[in-house]
Amino acid sequence: MFKFIHIADVHLDTHFYSRDPELRNKLRDSLREAFNRVIDTCIDEKVQGLLIAGDLFDNDKLSFQTEVFLINAFTRLKENNIKVYYATGNHDPGDKNYRANLINWPDNVHLFNDDSVQELEVKHNHQIVAKIVSVGHKSKKEARNLIKDLPAKNTEIPVVGLAHAMVTTASGVDGHDSYLPCTAEDLISKHYNYWALGHIHQAQQVANESIYYCGNLQGRNPKETGEKGGYIVTIDDYGNVEVKFRRFSNIQWNTLEISEMESIKNYQELKDYIIVKIEAFLNSKEFDANQLILRLQLEGRCFLKKSMEIDEDIKQLEEDIKLHLNLLSLEIKANNLLPLVNSRECLEGNHVLSRTVDLILNIKDNQELIDKLLEIKLCNKKLDGKNARLKYILELVEGLEEEALNRMVGEEK
Ligand SMILES: [Mn+2]
Incomplete structure (x- = not known):
């Protein structure tokens, strides 16, 4: 049996420059907390490996503090006999002058940091329980389909593919650059038991096959909504695969559209109306309000449109509602509002x-x-x-x- 956790696109040390300093710090810290939760879960679940499908951090942004944090985290895994299989992505490429290659990783970490195909045996109690086949990104702009170079499965032992790749037919590909592009057919043709993919930030199963993007570990903007985490995967000796999603991030981003504000005449009414709408939304999804970063998109006709073109007024509204509902953060977009006409x-x-x-x-x-x-x-x-x-x-x-x-x-x- 081979049991492992699959994560990707952690993007440690993301700057979040467009957010206020307090929220920025919270986001940075909560991302590290989410990563620590992954390490704890690896230990609790007694997995044999942690598979990281690229973009663990952004090469130019990685702080010394986070570098030490990562080494400590991987050392904790080493103390528990857990290996790390880490394939580099376009944000953390592995060529000789890049950080992923220069860091002195503990010896339980195996790096797939360039375009050479590597096949690795996973051993447990002196037995080979699986094989990992992987290829990494050497540069920031790997445009070749390196998946084509990977060998098809030719053994009874379970084989896991690991790559930071762009399956061109996956959902949510917009906004992701076409690095290491491939088709679902390229992946299927290898007959692997599981594909651990990274790059697309939306968790999904590809083409109804045993091919998975786990999504990023924590959302980074209002479009990256919902629960974020990774997969706990078990492959038994017969090659049967069990995939379970586990939420690792506490923070969630979401977007809510609010309309039908024609009858609202003053600030109090507007505020109360929005609060009721958000409360209903919170109840429907069982969100933890103080971990929610919410974007409100106001639509339709509104008598108060003029006020909502003024930054100060929008700020007041955001602040009042945020405090009332104890939200982590609230952003109100009123740019689509239309004037009220008779x-x-x-x-x-x-x-x-x-x-x-x-x-x-x-x-x-x-x-x-x-x-x-x-x-x-x-x-x-x-x-x-x-x-x-x-x-x-x-x-x-x-x-x-x-x-x-x-x-x-x-x-x-
Ligand atoms: Mn990427």
Whole structure:
């Protein structure tokens, strides 16, 4: 049996420059705490190895303090006979002048730090229980598909692949650079029992196979939402694999959209309305409020739009709500808000705007016009079938009346 923990994309010492200093320190400390939780769990769960699929830290940002922290953490594993298998990524490349290669790691740490394919036997009680096959990033911009060079499985012993790689069809690939790109088929064709991947920060199973991104250890921005951690993986002697997600990070990021604020007239009402919405959100997800970094995206029409263009007013609102709900951090985005318009007046009066909106609203009901449109060709699309073309036309006019109102009506006077 081979039991191990799979983590990746820890990015120790991330600066979080856009956050205030207090939060920045908290984020840095909580990331180290999360990493310590990984080490504790390795010991408690009596795993044989810790597999790190790259981007453990950012080469240029790693502090001396964190370097010592890492060495101490790995030494604790060594004292418990646990090996570390660490494949470098694009942020912690392993060429000779980079930190990953220069640090004097304890001898239980095995580094896959360049483009040479390495196969390693994992031994337990003098028996070979598994093989690890891996390749690392030597430079910051490894653009080759090195997975192609890895050998296919040719043994009864369980084989685990370890790499910081970009599976081009995985979800959440946007925002990740295409370093060490490969396809799911490249990975599947090796017939390994498990693939421990890093690079994409969103935990996921790839192509319904035994191929996993564990995601990053702690979210780094409002888009990296939800629980963050790693996988505890057990492969038995017959090659059966059990994969369990374990949350290691206490801190969570999340984004909440709030709209329908047309009837709100003053600050108190606005504040209370938002608090109720956040409370419902907290209850639905069983969040620990004081570990939550929340971004609120305000949408729709709001009488108080003008105030919310003023930094000081937004800060006041953030501060009051944060204190009331005991949130770790709250950020309010009001840039999408629209001014409140008296839509009845705009739509019912006899003027150019009301007539224009009438025209737009009537397109859908004007069968003669729709029939004519269905007969002529589409500008830059090819759609077969009347239904598909009808759907396209209706999508084109959908919401145009709102667009006209926004464009033609200013602030309510
Ligand atoms: Mn990466």
